[in-house]
Amino acid sequence: MIKVGIVGGTGYTGVELLRVLANHPSAKVEVITSRSEEGVLVADMYPNLRGHLDIGFTVPDIETLAACDVVFFATPHGVAMSMAPELIDRGVRVIDLGADFRIKDIPLWEKWYNHTHTCPELVEKAVYGLPEVNREAIRTAQLIGCAGCYPTAVQLGYLPLLEKGWVDHRRLIADCKSGVSGAGRGASVGALLCETSESMKAYGVPGHRHLPEIRQGLARAANKPVGLTFVPHLTPMIRGIHATLYSVLKDPVDSGLQELFEARYANEPFVDVMPAGSHPETRSVKGSNVCRISVHRPQNDDTVVVLSVIDNLVKGASGQAVQIMNIMFDRPENEGLTQVALMP
Numbered sequence: 615m616i617k618v619g620i621v622g623g624t625g626y627t628g629v630e631l632l633r634v635l636a637n638h639p640s641a642k643v644e645v646i647t648s649r650s651e652e653g654v655l656v657a658d659m660y661p662n663l664r665g666h667l668d669i670g671f672t673v674p675d676i677e678t679l680a681a682c683d684v685v686f687f688a689t690p691h692g693v694a695m696s697m698a699p700e701l702i703d704r705g706v707r708v709i710d711l712g713a714d715f716r717i718k719d720i721p722l723w724e725k726w727y728n729h730t731h732t733c734p735e736l737v738e739k740a741v742y743g744l745p746e747v748n749r750e751a752i753r754t755a756q757l758i759g760c761a762g763c764y765p766t767a768v769q770l771g772y773l774p775l776l777e778k779g780w781v782d783h784r785r786l787i788a789d790c791k792s793g794v795s796g797a798g799r800g801a802s803v804g805a806l807l808c809e810t811s812e813s814m815k816a817y818g819v820p821g822h823r824h825l826p827e828i829r830q831g832l833a834r835a836a837n838k839p840v841g842l843t844f845v846p847h848l849t850p851m852i853r854g855i856h857a858t859l860y861s862v863l864k865d866p867v868d869s870g871l872q873e874l875f876e877a878r879y880a881n882e883p884f885v886d887v888m889p890a891g892s893h894p895e896t897r898s899v900k901g902s903n904v905c906r907i908s909v910h911r912p913q914n915d916d917t918v919v920v921l922s923v924i925d926n927l928v929k930g931a932s933g934q935a936v937q938i939m940n941i942m943f944d945r946p947e948n949e950g951l952t953q954v955a956l957m958p
């Protein structure tokens with residue numbers, strides 16, 4: 615059994631980790647932390663876990679966490695970097711769902727996150743947690759910086775085109791929509807029902823923290839810096855990300871887009887390339903670790919439109935983190951992750 619610790623068990627990604635791990639045959643959650651809910655039984659706070667988990671929240675403590683094989687950080691940025699060095703020194707493997715170890719350029723990270731990085735040496739060693747790109751490095755990694763939610767949907771949608779150099783890497787446009795759970799469980803006016811339902815808005819147009827992360831991943835795929843406009847929107851749904859990704863074909867006679875995507879993801883257990891002409895829906899991945907993708911070339915013109923949908927809390931966070939744990943601990947990659955989406 616893989617002994618699991620979770621720091622930040624009361625948040626949305628924390629409880630989603632618990633839901634996924636509740637059905638995992640090779641992992642057992644031994645420690646789950648919360649500073650605000652110390653002593654409370656997990657199943658009293660989250661009744662969906664009644665009968666699955668009979669432990670309570672404890673405050674984060676290195677000694678207790680060091681007894682685990684792997685510790686997930688489902689915490690805001692800045693928390694994982696404060697505890698990861700000691701855990702790693704003690705042989706624990708660390709999977710951060712937050713942003714502390716995603717961006718290799720430390721001054722760039724500090725600029726976007728407005729925070730001083732306290733362990734840049736670990737960033738160098740950390741592996742970016744997107745299995746479709748980094749599977750081999752993940753296998754032996756001690757520290758993972760999991761890909762963010764928008765970055766997962768956007769990168770999976772653009773990778774086949776950029777890796778093959780089929781589109782103009784300087785003119786990429788990612789028009790993305792997210793459910794409100796992407797903002798976390800902390801109380802904020804912007805996340806209230808009356809503020810978010812029956813309305814929709816863009817945000818972060820001048821710049822969003824995911825922009826440098828997405829650019830870093832796409833540049834790696836293209837093997838050169840890319841030009842990207844990224845516009846996120848808040849939509850009146852709880853879960854889901856829908857990314858509409860535009861790019862321009864370099865050679866308009868290129869055909870075979872569908873075959874390109876099918877070949878790229880043929881062996882990926884969690885990327886579903888839908889039949890030509892499809893329009894994936896966010897509800898078709900709700901609660902599942904799947905990214906569904908379709909590729910279009912409207913009117914046979916030179917613009918390619920890729921549609922990519924994920925559940926922000928599963929493939930965009932906790933499901934992907936468990937997929938990564940499975941790879942690190944030599945388990946079947948889909949172990950505990952075979953949930954089918956809830957429809958309707």
Ligand SMILES: NC(=O)C1=CN([C@@H]2O[C@H](COP(=O)(O)OP(=O)(O)OC[C@H]3O[C@@H](n4cnc5c(N)ncnc54)[C@H](OP(=O)(O)O)[C@@H]3O)[C@@H](O)[C@H]2O)C=CC1
Nearest residue numbers: 622623624625626627648649650688689712796798799931
């Ligand atoms: N929501 C989403 O869709 C996604 C989120 N993420 C990332 O995952 C991380 C968690 O997100 P989410 O679950 O939404 O966040 P929430 O705000 O819902 O939860 C945050 C959790 O962290 C704990 N926490 C907060 N501050 C500290 C601290 N200083 N030390 C220890 N624990 C702390 C909180 O518990 P307590 O205060 O009681 O200790 C709480 O359990 C973030 O970095 C986010 O960017 C990544 C992908 C998608």
Ligand SMILES: CC(=O)N[C@@H](CCC(=O)OP(=O)(O)O)C(=O)O
Nearest residue numbers: 711712762763792793794796797
């Ligand atoms: C709707 C909403 O507010 N979404 C969040 C998504 C960020 C997030 O949760 O974080 P990761 O960086 O860890 O993926 C936002 O735009 O900041």
